[in-house]
Amino acid sequence: MLPEVLAHEPPAAQRATMSAMRATSWTAPSRARLARIRARLREIYGVPAAVPHRRPLDELILTVLSQSTNDRNRDVAFLALRQRFAGWEEVRDAPLADVELAIRPGGISKVKSQRIQQILSAIGDPLSLDWIETAPPAQRRDALCALPGVGRKTAACVLLFSYGLREVPVDTHVSRVATRLGLLRPGAPFEELHDQMLALTPPGAELELHVNLLRHGRRTCHSRSPECDTCGLRRMCPRIGVR
Numbered sequence: 285m286l287p288e289v290l291a292h293e294p295p296a297a298q299r300a301t302m303s304a305m306r307a308t309s310w311t312a313p314s315r316a317r318l319a320r321i322r323a324r325l326r327e328i329y330g331v332p333a334a335v336p337h338r339r340p341l342d343e344l345i346l347t348v349l350s351q352s353t354n355d356r357n358r359d360v361a362f363l364a365l366r367q368r369f370a371g372w373e374e375v376r377d378a379p380l381a382d383v384e385l386a387i388r389p390g391g392i393s394k395v396k397s398q399r400i401q402q403i404l405s406a407i408g409d410p411l412s413l414d415w416i417e418t419a420p421p422a423q424r425r426d427a428l429c430a431l432p433g434v435g436r437k438t439a440a441c442v443l444l445f446s447y448g449l450r451e452v453p454v455d456t457h458v459s460r461v462a463t464r465l466g467l468l469r470p471g472a473p474f475e476e477l478h479d480q481m482l483a484l485t486p487p488g489a490e491l492e493l494h495v496n497l498l499r500h501g502r503r504t505c506h507s508r509s510p511e512c513d514t515c516g517l518r519r520m521c522p523r524i525g526v527r
């Protein structure tokens with residue numbers, strides 16, 4: 285219910301004020317609360333499994349290709365890139381137009397082709413990220429985030445999916461669902477969201493929480509119209525019905 289002082293404000297002002305109030309009143313969730321949410325997500329979506337594939341450079345390029353498109357178009361673009369060029373050195377040294385043509389099915393190919401070549405050039409020789417598996421946590425994350433256009437989410441994807449290392453990618457779905465469920469501070473910048481998510485995630489639950497929160501965001505807790513009436517987490521959600 286709205287506080288009485290907001291009752292006569294325009295809807296946009298009401299939402300902004302309520303959002304600010306939630307941000308200042310937020311407290312970190314208890315372990316027991318996270319465990320309950322995790323268990324409920326498991327009941328709905330199961331326990332995801334993904335064997336680390338040990339190809340960090342592939343994962344990095346795949347993550348670049350995933351921007352602003354769906355998984356299918358991302359995969360089509362990635363496959364086209366691998367079929368058109370013999371290896372990442374060839375992609376790095378090819379005319380930009382050839383790379384752009386190959387990844388066109390993935391959308392915004394002009395931007396992505398430039399970014400891919402910038403990243404490959406910045407890595408240098410040898411053109412490999414295999415060393416990150418055994419590097420100290422801060423060093424491997426910093427090295428990835430120093431690459432052009434690479435932020436915490438992309439770095440976390442590379443480390444988690446390539447080697448099963450302790451990171452939780454916080455994309456737009458994960459951040460929205462986790463914030464609505466009270467796991468993350470409303471309005472927190474992405475850097476803080478990643479730190480918070482990692483701090484509250486028990487070791488070994490990184491992949492599970494990332495995948496199941498993402499699934500819930502895609503299937504039920506949509507950005508504009510969350511399906512709260514049928515949501516399996518409605519009994520434990522402080523944001524029920526609130527966008």
Ligand code: SF4
Pocket residue numbers: 461464465504505506510511512515516517518521522523524525526
């Ligand atoms: S009750 Fe609504 S806001 Fe809460 S998690 Fe479910 S869909 Fe999202």
